Amino acid sequence: MTDTADIAAGNAHKSSGSSTAPSYSSAQSTSKVTTSNTKVFNKRSSHKKRSQRPSLLRRQSSLLLTHIQSSLPATPTAWALACLSLSSAALQYELRLQKSLSSPPDVFCNLVSNSRIKRIYDKLSNEGGIWNRNVVPSLFVGTRGVMSSFAAYALKGGEKYDDGAAIVKSTRVREVMTMGADGARLVLDWEVPIKIINSNAGNANADGSQHQVQVADLTNDKVDNISRPIVLLVHGMNNDSSFGYIRSMMKTATSRGWVAVCMNLRGQDYLGQVKNTTPRGNNDLCQLHLQYNAGFTGDLRGVIQQLEKRLAKKSSNNSYLGGPIYLVGYSLGANIVTKYLGEESLHGTLPKCIGGGAALGNPLHIASNTVPFPWNMILAMGVKRSLLQNFSVYNQHHERGFRNAIKKAMTSRTIGQLDDACAPYILRNEPYPPFAPRVGYQDGNEYWHDSSSHRYVGHISVPLLKVAAKDDFLVFGQFARKLNHCLENPNVVVVKTRCGGHLGWQESPPPRKDANGNDVASSWFGGGIGSWSDVAVADFIEALLQIKHEDECREKEGSVREGALTSIVSKL
Numbered sequence: 001m002t003d004t005a006d007i008a009a010g011n012a013h014k015s016s017g018s019s020t021a022p023s024y025s026s027a028q029s030t031s032k033v034t035t036s037n038t039k040v041f042n043k044r045s046s047h048k049k050r051s052q053r054p055s056l057l058r059r060q061s062s063l064l065l066t067h068i069q070s071s072l073p074a075t076p077t078a079w080a081l082a083c084l085s086l087s088s089a090a091l092q093y094e095l096r097l098q099k100s101l102s103s104p105p106d107v108f109c110n111l112v113s114n115s116r117i118k119r120i121y122d123k124l125s126n127e128g129g130i131w132n133r134n135v136v137p138s139l140f141v142g143t144r145g146v147m148s149s150f151a152a153y154a155l156k157g158g159e160k161y162d163d164g165a166a167i168v169k170s171t172r173v174r175e176v177m178t179m180g181a182d183g184a185r186l187v188l189d190w191e192v193p194i195k196i197i198n199s200n201a202g203n204a205n206a207d208g209s210q211h212q213v214q215v216a217d218l219t220n221d222k223v224d225n226i227s228r229p230i231v232l233l234v235h236g237m238n239n240d241s242s243f244g245y246i247r248s249m250m251k252t253a254t255s256r257g258w259v260a261v262c263m264n265l266r267g268q269d270y271l272g273q274v275k276n277t278t279p280r281g282n283n284d285l286c287q288l289h290l291q292y293n294a295g296f297t298g299d300l301r302g303v304i305q306q307l308e309k310r311l312a313k314k315s316s317n318n319s320y321l322g323g324p325i326y327l328v329g330y331s332l333g334a335n336i337v338t339k340y341l342g343e344e345s346l347h348g349t350l351p352k353c354i355g356g357g358a359a360l361g362n363p364l365h366i367a368s369n370t371v372p373f374p375w376n377m378i379l380a381m382g383v384k385r386s387l388l389q390n391f392s393v394y395n396q397h398h399e400r401g402f403r404n405a406i407k408k409a410m411t412s413r414t415i416g417q418l419d420d421a422c423a424p425y426i427l428r429n430e431p432y433p434p435f436a437p438r439v440g441y442q443d444g445n446e447y448w449h450d451s452s453s454h455r456y457v458g459h460i461s462v463p464l465l466k467v468a469a470k471d472d473f474l475v476f477g478q479f480a481r482k483l484n485h486c487l488e489n490p491n492v493v494v495v496k497t498r499c500g501g502h503l504g505w506q507e508s509p510p511p512r513k514d515a516n517g518n519d520v521a522s523s524w525f526g527g528g529i530g531s532w533s534d535v536a537v538a539d540f541i542e543a544l545l546q547i548k549h550e551d552e553c554r555e556k557e558g559s560v561r562e563g564a565l566t567s568i569v570s571k572l
Contacts (some may be wrong), residue, residue, distance in 0.1 A: 001545075002274075004095050004254070005409070008142070013108045014551065017318065027050065029201045033057075037093045038303045040183045046187070054370070056125050060327065064572070071349070074347075083191075088544060091125070091139075094139045094140055094143060095139070095293075096363040096509075097143045098136065098137055098139060098142075098143055101135075101137050101143060101498050102134045102135065102136045102137070103134055103135065103500045104132060104133060104134055105131060105136070105495045105496060105499055105536075106133055106403055106495070106496040106497075107121070107131050107450045107494070107495055108483070108486070108487055108489065108492065108493070108494040108495075108496070109121060109487070109492070109493035110489075110490040112279075112490050112499070113458075115490055116491070116544075116547055117304030117463060117465050117490060117491060117492075117493055119543075119547050120393055120463060120493070120540065120543045120544065120547065120568060121493070124204070124540070124543055129539075130535060130536050130539045131495065131536075135207050135497050135498070135499065135500075135505070135507060135532050136507055136508045137205065137499045137500075137506065137507060137508065138507055138508045139508070141506045142499060142500075142504065142506035142507055142508070143499065144501070145172050145469065145471035145472065145473055145499070145500070145502070145504065146473065146500035146501060147501070147504075148499070148500060148504025148505065148506045149501035149502040149503060149504045150504045151244070151506045152244055152245040152248075152501070152504045152505070152506065152531060153243050153245065153503075154244050155243055155244045155248070155326055155506075156557065169193070169194050170191045170192060170193045170194060170251070170254040170260075171191070171192050171194060171218070172189065172191050172192075173189075173190040173191075173192060173218060173221055173222075173223055174188070174189055174190070174221060175189075175190060175221050175222055176188075176189070176273075176274055176498045177189045177302075177303065177306060179298070179299060179302045180302060180305075181298055181302060181436075181437050182329070182437060183275060184266060184299070185266070185274050186263060186264060186266065186274075186299060186303065187241075187264040187268075187269045187271075187273070187274050188261055188262070188303070188517065189241040189262045189264065190223050190224060190254070190259070190260070191250045191251070191254050191259075191260040191261070191262065191263045192215065192216055192218065192254070192259055193215060193228070193254040193255075193257050193258065193259065194215070213556050215227055215228045215257070215259065216220075216228070216259060223261070223310065224310045225260070225310065225312050225322075225323045226307075226310055226311055226312055226322040227257055227321055228257060228258055228259050228322060229258045229259070229314040229322075229323060229325075229326065229355070229541070229545065230258065230260075230261065230307060230311075230322070230323060230324075230325045230326070230561065231249075231250075231253040231258050231259070231261070231326050231328055231541065232261055232262075232263060232303070232304070232307070232325055232326070232327050232328070232474040233246055233249060233250065233260065233261070233262040233328045233329070233333070233572070234265070234270070234300065234327070234328070234329040234330065234333030234334075234336055234337055235262060235263075235264070235265070235330055236268070236330045236331030236332050236333055236334075236503065237294075237331055237332040237379060237382065237383075237540070238379065238382030238383065238385070238386065239268070239330075239331075240264050240265075240268045240269065240270040241262035241264050242270040245330060245503050245531070246262050246535075248531060248534055249328065249534050249537065251532075252261065252534040252535070252537075252538050253538065254556065256538055256542070259540075261307075262461075263299070263300065264302050265292035265299065265333075265403075266291045266292040266299065267291035267292065267386055267389070267390045268291075268292065268549055272389065275389075275390050275392070277392050285515070287429065290387075290394075290422050290425050290426060290427070291386060291387075291390065292427075293426050293427065293428075293447070293451065294332050294335050294336065294366055294426055294451040295339065295426075295450050296336075296426075296427045296428055296429055296437070297334075297336055297339050297340040297343060297429055297435070297545070298429045298435060298437045299342075299437060300327075300336055300337070300340050301340060304325065304351060304353075304354070305351075306564075307325060307353075308325070308351055311325075311353060312323075313385075320352075320353060322348065322547070323353045323355070323546075324353055324354065324355025324356075325351075325353050325354055325355065326354075326355050326356055326357060326358070326541050326544070327340070327354065327356075327357035327358070328357065328358045328359075328537055329357070329358070329359050329360070329362070330360050330361055330503055331360075331361045331362070331363075331475070331502065331503060333357075333473075334359035334360055334361055334362035334453075334466075335362055335363060335364070335366065335451065335452075335453045337357050337359055338357075338362055338364075338452075338453035338456060338457055338464070338466075339451070339453040339456050341354075341357055341391065341456070341460045341462065341464060342455075342456020342457055342458070343431065343435065343456060343457045343459075343462075345459045345460050345461035345462070346424075346456065346459040347354040347432060347433050349433050350461060350462065353546055355461055355462065355463065355541075355545075355548065356462045356463040356464065356465075356544050357464045357465070357539045358464070358465040358466075358467065358540060358541075359465070359466050359467070360466075360467045360503060360533055360537070361467070361468065361469075361472060361474070361475055361502055361503045362453065362466060362468075362475070362479065363474075363477075363478050364452065364453055364457070364478060364479050364480055364482040364483075364485065365452040365454050365478040365481065365482045366417075366448045366451050366452045366478075367452075368414070368416025368417075368419065368420070368444060368448065369416070369480045370413070370415070370475075370477065371414075371415055371474070372473070372474075375473070375474055376415050376416065377413060377414055379415040380413065380414050380415045380417070380418050381411055382413065383409070383418055384409070384410055384418075387406065387409060387410065389453040390423075393405055401424065401425075402425055405421055405422055405424060406443045408421035408422075409421045419444045419447055420443055420444030422438045422537065423442065423443050423444050423447045424438070424441065424442075425439060425440060426439070426440065426441055426447055427439055428440070428441065428447075428450065445499030454482040454485040455485075457485050457486055458485055458488050458489045459489075460489055460491050460492060461491060462491060463491055463492075463493070463540075463544060464489075464491060464492045464493070465493055465495065465536075465537065465540045466486060466492060466494045467494075467495050467496075467497070467505075467533055467536060467537075468480075468495075468496050468497075469497050469498075469499060469500030469502070470494070470496060470497065470498050470499070470500075471498070471500065471501055471502055471505070472500065472501060473487045473498055473501065473502060474502045475502065478479075487562045495536065497532070500532070500533070503533075504531065505531040505532040506531055506532075507531060507532040
């Protein structure tokens with residue numbers, strides 16, 4: 001019995017032990033389940049909060065929209081008053097901005113006694129002179145550099161000039177000129193003035209009709225026997241003679257009775273009639289090369305040589321009756337004009353027909369890191385567009401290096417990368433007479449160094465006007481850093497304005513009167529009426545012509561006095 005009881009007790013203990021263990025594991029599993037449920041609940045609650053956030057944002061935005069809608073005018077009259085209030089506030093802001101930007105330009109030059117620059121400064125800085133009055137930017141356009149530049153590229157204004165006795169009109173002529181150095185063809189767009197005498201001025205024909213005064217011979221699309229001053233314009237990068245600032249300056253020049261002509265650089269024919277074709281030969285002058293660039297002055301030199309032969313001459317002493325020729329360059333064209341004048345003046349080979357020049361928006365120093373973003377990419381896209389326009393010509397050449405250069409240029413992101421890719425095939429000229437053309441630079445750095453016109457501006461021997469705007473987003477930084485090179489030359493005058501952008505200078509014209517004393521209407525908004533730079537360049541050329549006339553009169557008086565003195569001495 002005892003054994004039986006012990007066995008039963010042991011079995012009971014085992015059974016009790018076995019029953020205790022399952023109860024412990026069950027409690028542990030319950031705690032795990034509870035923790036798991038808590039995590040799941042937290043995840044669900046966080047997910048619920050996240051899902052509630054968009055609805056909360058939607059609710060808040062709907063409340064905001066409801067508030068805005070409730071605050072909007074309810075009637076057309078209220079809408080009109082609200083728009084009028086906003087327009088008035090915008091106009092007041094623009095007027096304050098215009099007033100803060102309106103000021104006379106800063107003029108930098110060496111005023112040597114009795115020098116031509118000193119005499120020009122005295123003429124243009126007196127009361128009413130262009131350098132003495134405020135430059136007033138037009139509202140909403142001229143007050144912002146980028147907008148002013150876009151307007152200059154698009155609008156075709158020009159100074160309206162009427163001397164009361166004659167109405168100046170002009171005729172346009174297109175000429176294709178062949179370069180003697182390599183046979184390249186350039187397009188020249190002429191604008192020749194025709195002065196029509198009014199019948200009420202007492203100079204009409206016998207039948208009372210108006211008659212024209214011919215200033216040049218126009219035969220076979222060629223302007224010859226020119227008896228007036230010539231203003232030769234060179235456009236900027238990725239531009240041509242169809243751009244607004246070129247047309248505006250040409251109209252300003254012809255309104256004053258001068259002949260205006262714009263030289264389209266190689267491959268820059270906006271009508272697409274003349275491609276960038278250069279005959280190939282067996283000499284080094286006809287190697288493969290790409291289109292125009294900032295350092296090649298050979299085309300400008302060739303055009304001037306041909307224009308000099310077309311100037312009318314006096315039969316008595318074979319001196320020039322027509323001319324002088326004044327060079328006006330813009331941006332990249334300004335760099336070419338400055339470099340050309342410096343090269344020729346340095347070696348004493350500048351033609352006598354060159355009377356002076358003007359360079360607007362000239363960078364002076366050219367390098368890949370001087371063009372800021374995004375303009376470095378925009379300029380590169382413009383060059384690629386020009387390459388595509390002449391791609392049919394480039395595709396005819398099968399030299400591997402040339403084709404690789406074209407491929408690298410088309411895949412370049414910035415203008416610096418593009419110049420570096422094209423450097424071995426960029427056209428250049430020798431730095432000494434006869435300035436023979438040749439092809440190729442080692443890399444972009446050599447091209448940029450050779451093209452920088454600040455290296456030549458100190459040698460210029462004729463009056464040169466340089467105009468720059470402080471808000472020029474493209475070139476003013478590098479221009480200001482090389483300004484000292486300009487000030488070292490007594491023949492260079494620098495004019496800096498507070499506004500104008502890059503080639504812009506859209507201005508609210510000041511009140512002025514015509515020859516009859518009547519007020520000439522002006523526009524606050526510019527609208528293509530004309531730019532300040534057109535008048536500034538034209539007044540600069542006008543001052544040079546006046547000084548030239550004064551010097552000629554002084555020489556005649558001196559010769560007359562010398563002749564009279566000689567005759568008196570001979571009688572004695």
